[in-house]
Amino acid sequence: MKQIKDITIIDYDTGNLESICYALDRIGATYELTADPAIIQNAHRVLLPGVGEASTAMSDLKGKGLDSVIKSLTQPVLGICLGMQLMCSHSEEGDRDCLNIFPNKVIKFPLMEKIKVPHVGWNTISGLKSPLLIDLAENSYVYFTHSYYVEKNEHTIATCNHGIDFSACIAYNNFYGCQFHPEKSGEIGETILRNFIQLS
């Protein structure tokens, strides 16, 4: 019988899945890449990556019939960066309705004095509360690169500040999201990925 992998990565043509694959290699996790709904439904854990533009990515997911599949999942699901944003209700980027797993909206950083957009670089996360973030110290640094954000809300499990407070991580039932890139966040990021493969 074929061994079930630790993580099943949804491959919907967003490009640059190498970074996340190499990070999983470094922590010794097993994974597979697929767009096959049957494989995704039977996965141990699902990772929804995302690089690029929200409305295009949403169309790619729908085009492969993956939108309803993702919403129906009951195993742990982690969305990274745009992947997290797609799990929200609506994105201002391309004015697009998204998966609506989280009832929150994705909005663009407003122009603020002394605040650069995109938000690029290492920033601290605080108010940590989730098994996903176990073993992390308050104010740990992680690497962000984004222009749109999810407001702080009742599902926020880690907060970051860039002119305004926003959700660095969110969680609801079996669904988790990271606005930053754990695969590029050094040892802190590797701890988060290790925590994710402990979830069941």
Place this chain on the structure above:
Amino acid sequence: MVAKRIIPCLDIKNGQTVKGINFEGLTNVGDPIELAKKYTLDGADELVFLDITATLEGRNAFYSLINRIAKEINIPFTVGGGISSIEDAAAMLDAGADKITMNSGAVQNPEIITEIARKYGSQFIVIAIDAKQVDNIWRVTTHSGQQVTERELYGWAVEAQDRGAGEILFTSMDHDGTKQGYPLDVYAELNRLLHIPVIASGGAGSIQDIEDVFIKGKADAALAASIFHYNEITISQLKEALANNNITVRL
């Protein structure tokens, strides 16, 4: 608050670090991976690798190096050197690079910034600008400062931003290599004009210079090569000194 970034830059020729690296404790000074790991452990926030080879063999060695970096290094890295087409950019992305930096190629064909940003996102493209003062005007130069163009620094920086560049990396060719510090007023003006991050490069000779470019020049990141390669200042020493002066850095 987002931390000020410290970014060591490595010049690569035929897949190896070029001479001019002076480190104790490295078994193979030529191996960029070993140096990259050392910098990462010492607190580098990102890494930049520039291919200075002009041959096909050199370029292929660079692509395999990018792939090894992506596999072994757990922080973001940018690659550049001679990128002039969307195909070049795609090859770097496929090899595993997080960002690319373009210089002459973008000056010669600004439309490529728009194309790359649209296809891969602004976070993927850093526009490097080399400029020098000619009759009191900062003129953009290409080909490592050898050719002065008609373009003016500030106008070009804003155009690059508006076309979709995610960050601007500015080097003053009048200061590069002097170790006398950065043109702080130019960085402050770029910071005022742009809403994307500005990376300072070229001119740092001391911790004070880097502190000045963050506080007076308001730069978001500082890139340096020789001061780190020659072990004059280690990244951890630098970051500790900056933190002691109330500059937010990742320690």
